[in-house]
Amino acid sequence: MKFESIRRRVVEMSVLLADHGYFAATGGNLALRADDEHIVVTPSAVDYYQMGPEDICVLRLRNLSKVDGERKPSVESGMHAQLLRKRTDCCASIHTHQPAASALTLLGQPLPVQRANHQALLGPQVLIAGYAPSGTRWLSSKLTRVLRPDVNAYLLRTHGAICCGASPERALQAIAALEALATAYLRERIAARAALATPEQGALRKLIATLDAHPVQELIA
Numbered sequence: 001m002k003f004e005s006i007r008r009r010v011v012e013m014s015v016l017l018a019d020h021g022y023f024a025a026t027g028g029n030l031a032l033r034a035d036d037e038h039i040v041v042t043p044s045a046v047d048y049y050q051m052g053p054e055d056i057c058v059l060r061l062r063n064l065s066k067v068d069g070e071r072k073p074s075v076e077s078g079m080h081a082q083l084l085r086k087r088t089d090c091c092a093s094i095h096t097h098q099p100a101a102s103a104l105t106l107l108g109q110p111l112p113v114q115r116a117n118h119q120a121l122l123g124p125q126v127l128i129a130g131y132a133p134s135g136t137r138w139l140s141s142k143l144t145r146v147l148r149p150d151v152n153a154y155l156l157r158t159h160g161a162i163c164c165g166a167s168p169e170r171a172l173q174a175i176a177a178l179e180a181l182a183t184a185y186l187r188e189r190i191a192a193r194a195a196l197a198t199p200e201q202g203a204l205r206k207l208i209a210t211l212d213a214h215p216v217q218e219l220i221a
């Protein structure tokens with residue numbers, strides 16, 4: 001099997017992301033750079049807990065032609081390939097529908113990053129790519145337009161998030177850092193609304209209690 005160890009790594013990462021709620025059902029996908037010419041990507045619509053290394057697809061980075069793997073590659077392979085072509089310093093790209101960051105995509109704004117430990121993983125800000133339907137070239141091109149060499153985390157308008165890293169570990173850490181940042185940002189906005197004496201005050205306070213009861217955990221691979 002070509003690139004067996006790196007395909008096993010994709011399986012391990014997918015299970016870790018599913019265990020922590022970043023990948024839900026078959027939503028979310030990831031790609032790792034295998035060498036200068038190849039990437040390995042998660043397959044389309046396969047349960048992460050049933051997936052083996054043989055299900056992981058090996059594609060040519062240049063044109064996405066399949067070199068190995070029994071399944072159909074993720075519909076977002078083109079988006080991962082675009083990112084890995086542009087960001088030659090990165091070898092991992094992870095796309096999720098993680099809850100807090102995905103909620104923030106509805107606001108359509110970039111997010112400032114203030115904490116030094118988050119900046120080291122994410123960059124000085126989280127940028128947002130304009131809306132385009134999942135799995136389309138249009139979405140890849142929207143992301144390409146906002147890609148920057150110093151920003152490792154991007155929101156996809158009304159969809160989800162994509163993070164990259166110099167290693168699989170750094171990309172996983174970026175995913176968790178983005179969720180922590182997005183949760184803190186949402187909490188702040190909700191708290192500001194809850195401070196006003198409005199009929200929704202009680203519901204907003206319950207929402208804050210729910211956020212506080214489920215702190216974001218680091219993803220340690």
Ligand SMILES: [Zn+2]
Nearest residue numbers: 028096134160
């Ligand atoms: Zn998606």
